[in-house]
Amino acid sequence: MKLSKGDRQSRILSELGRSPSLRVADLAARLTVSTETIRRDLDELTEQGLLNRTYGGAVRPLSTEPSVTERHSLLVSERERIGRAALPLIHAGHTIMIGSGSTTTHVARRIAIEAKNITVITHSFGVATVLALNPTIKVLMLPGDYLASEGATVGVHTVSFLNGFYADFAILGASGLSPDGPSEALVECGAVYSAMTMRAAQTIVVADNSKFDRIFPARYASWRQVNHLVTDVAPEGVLLSSIQQNSINLVVG
Structure with missing residues (x-):
């Protein structure tokens, strides 16, 4: 009927x-x-x-963002494409910082398959787990308070420890992408992402199209602090204009 x-x-x-x-x-x-x-x-x-x-x-709705475990089942093919597209950007990197999230975990999985003899600094247990499959990759796990919903460490100890390091690249996800920049639903994770942005020579944001034109509490960077955006569909309108005005390398996987 x-x-x-x-x-x-x-x-x-x-x-x-x-x-x-x-x-x-x-x-x-x-x-x-x-x-x-x-x-x-x-x-x-x-x-x-x-x-x-x-x-x-x-x-x-992203305003009720599920846990990272649940997000792993979302938009899997799109995130796999993003992971493959992001990898050529870091081919010359020796030290990489990676934030928590489902998309960054897909990127880490590609790194584990294709990269050799690099050091990865992360606060994400999911990222560390997939990188452990490659014995040539050294993983430095950041200390801090464990945030179970994100499977990551956060807090003042995490940020303080980060400030003792530099990296060639920071690879970061986002809950939302607006004309003002990438933002994160979890304020605690946003603080870690901001620190990674400040300690890396280049910042790569990896996010699928469901994050376009969404705003969340923690804007962890402005677009002028971002070097590359890797996504699955090209953004449009004001968001695209802001990305172009800040001369960001837009990569569509």
């Missing part, structure tokens, strides 16, 4: 409650409607603040 628009949108939100990300084609097949109908539903639900549109689907 054909569902009404209200029932259909309720089903979409119910599906999103069980899975943190959804694809337009999958929803259309499940609800036996056209992909155009699903896109209209997703647009309406986005306007109501009930979900966020992505390229080809939807995710839960």
